[in-house]
Amino acid sequence: MEFTIRPMAESDRQRLVEVSLAADRLFALAGVRLPPDDPGLMLDRCSPVLVAGRPPVGLAALTVLDGDAHLEQIAVRPDHGRRGLGTALLEAACARARELGHRRITLTTFRDLPWNAPWYARHGFAVLAESEWGPQLAEQWREEAETGIAVLPRVVMRRELG
Secondary structure, eight states: OOOEEOOOOOGHHHHHHHHHHHHHHHHTTOOOOOOOOOHHHHHHHSOOOOEEETTTTEEEEEEEEEEEEEEEEEOOOOOGGGHHHHHHHHHHHHHHHHTOOOOOEEEEESSOTTHHHHHHHTOOOOEOOOOGHHHHHHHHHHHHHTTTSSSOEOOOOOOOOO
């Protein structure tokens, strides 16, 4: 099944909140208890947000930290998972970041969950040492810790966009 990846429209908003919350349930199935989340806040602060499908079944949300693109979230509805949609969203996000003039893209993720850091590593991301974080990335890390998301070991990762 193929999905067109496009910029978010305001009419996508409620469905994207549902996609994000559905994707979060995968963590619960893996025994990971995350703090409550309001995906609407993420949608408000991120730009661009890329959307897969009509109606949406996946998203990739970008922002900028320390002059680099930052992938805030990729989410795919679980019933559409394991079909390459996450990879397509990731590559579209990287391409969009390049178009916007960014040379790198960063993210924060769980170190050991198979669909987190190991998955990103297979797609060209490498763990970024704390000594290489800029001030905004360090603040992002602190804010995430304060929300209680660090229920498992986490890492910062970066991919060169070339």
